Amino acid sequence: MRLNVHNETAQLQTVVLGRAESNGKNPTLDQTFDAKSYETVKNNDYPKEKDLIAEMSEFEQVLKKYNVEVLRPTLIEDCNQVFSRDVGFVIDDQFFISNIIPDRLEELQAYREIKNQFKGNKINSLPEEVYVEGGDVILYNDYIFVGTYKQPDFKNYKTGRTNVEFIDYIKEKFPNKKVLDFELKKNDQDPYKGILHLDCTFNPVGKDKAIIYKDGFLFEHEYQQIIGIFGKENLFEVTKEEMYWMNPNVFSISPEVVVSEKNFTRLNDHLENVWNIKVERINYREVSKMGGLLRCSTMPLIRK
Numbered sequence: 595m596r597l598n599v600h601n602e603t604a605q606l607q608t609v610v611l612g613r614a615e616s617n618g619k620n621p622t623l624d625q626t627f628d629a630k631s632y633e634t635v636k637n638n639d640y641p642k643e644k645d646l647i648a649e650m651s652e653f654e655q656v657l658k659k660y661n662v663e664v665l666r667p668t669l670i671e672d673c674n675q676v677f678s679r680d681v682g683f684v685i686d687d688q689f690f691i692s693n694i695i696p697d698r699l700e701e702l703q704a705y706r707e708i709k710n711q712f713k714g715n716k717i718n719s720l721p722e723e724v725y726v727e728g729g730d731v732i733l734y735n736d737y738i739f740v741g742t743y744k745q746p747d748f749k750n751y752k753t754g755r756t757n758v759e760f761i762d763y764i765k766e767k768f769p770n771k772k773v774l775d776f777e778l779k780k781n782d783q784d785p786y787k788g789i790l791h792l793d794c795t796f797n798p799v800g801k802d803k804a805i806i807y808k809d810g811f812l813f814e815h816e817y818q819q820i821i822g823i824f825g826k827e828n829l830f831e832v833t834k835e836e837m838y839w840m841n842p843n844v845f846s847i848s849p850e851v852v853v854s855e856k857n858f859t860r861l862n863d864h865l866e867n868v869w870n871i872k873v874e875r876i877n878y879r880e881v882s883k884m885g886g887l888l889r890c891s892t893m894p895l896i897r898k
């Protein structure tokens with residue numbers, strides 16, 4: 595297979611979709627590592643495995659309807675494998691194995707078979723001091739957008755996943771790309787106050803448009819850079835409540851087709867009626883209770 599991903603929206607050919615079987619016991623409060631899961635556990639509302647399986651299979655059906663090749667990680671017993679996005683990612687024709695939060699290290703083993711198919715492509719492991727997860731890496735052709743947190747209390751946050759060392763690393767790897775980094779607000783316990791990954795606050799759709807939540811950015815001038823690139827009329831700004839339900843985290847099958855959650859009515863209407871993008875609506879609310887949504891559940895390998 596020839597890995598090929600330059601942006602978030604070009605026609606999808608091959609993707610890894612996470613899986614929800616044998617998801618393990620419900621975490622306790624101190625076993626959670628993102629604010630949404632923290633809240634869900636606190637409210638005794640952690641999703642049931644059978645509901646997660648049903649939602650993910652709805653997602654799979656839509657991908658297959660568009661002739662996308664869907665690969666799945668190998669099953670690991672009692673392990674949450676829903677969020678494929680974070681364990682590794684493709685930039686152009688290279689694969690990067692994330693240095694992920696230690697709580698999720700076990701998930702990496704499930705990608706051995708898939709990685710066997712990458713022979714002939716460059717596979718990069720990262721230096722020990724470089725932390726990154728795929729949810730913080732967003733491609734837009736010549737641009738690489740990176741979500742990060744550079745403040746001295748980085749180590750205190752379980753939701754701080756991508757560090758400043760990654761930014762230097764990736765600039766060096768791709769000297770011809772424009773690498774822009776964005777500091778995100780962090781909060782491990784209140785999902786209204788912090789952003790786990792960049793793709794929870796910003797996500798391109800179509801050819802030149804994007805969904806964005808302004809208050810997810812720690813600094814207004816960094817958010818303004820995105821306005822400068824896309825133009826205000828090409829951005830759909832979501833409210834705090836819409837961010838909470840993860841509206842930015844939809845997933846593009848092509849510039850013309852987006853998979854979204856049924857309840858995202860304001861966003862879905864805008865995508866279809868103003869931007870002329872077909873919306874495939876599915877149920878995905880149970881998955882959202884664990885801190886990720888559609889983009890987070892996927893790892894694109896080939897986009898045409």
Ligand SMILES: NC(=[NH2+])NCCC[C@H](N)C(=O)O
Pocket residue numbers: 627628631677679680698728729730790791793794884885886887889890
């Ligand atoms: N790309 C994403 N936003 N992924 C969401 C991952 C959620 C998962 N509970 C974690 O904390 O790691």
